[in-house]
Amino acid sequence: MKEKQIERKLVGTVKAAGGIAPKFVSPGYDGMPDRLLLFPGGRMTFVEVKAPGEKPRPLQMARHRMLRKLGFKVYILDAATDIDKIVKEVMPDEVHTP
DSSP states (O other), rough: HHHHHHHHHHHHHHHHTOOOOBBOOTTTTTTOEEEEEEGGEEEEEEEEOOTTTOOOOHHHHHHHHHHHHOOEEEEEEEEEEGGGHHHHHTTTTTTOOO
């Protein structure tokens, strides 16, 4: 499965769980995660979407560390099979599969 397909499935699953997954674009601040997941109740997390087996670049890893130091969760997603796990961790009381 390609990165775009994984990302599309992520967006659909988040929407089915009652949230939104806008593309996160941060001009002048490269290396930020691809998606911001926003759920009811003020729950949020960041997701870096990669092609299967691909790893984040060093700048991306530095941004992930920075966000984690600030108390945010950052997930690296390279398999569609991990989407439900991520959503369940952020929204444990919801049903997620679209």
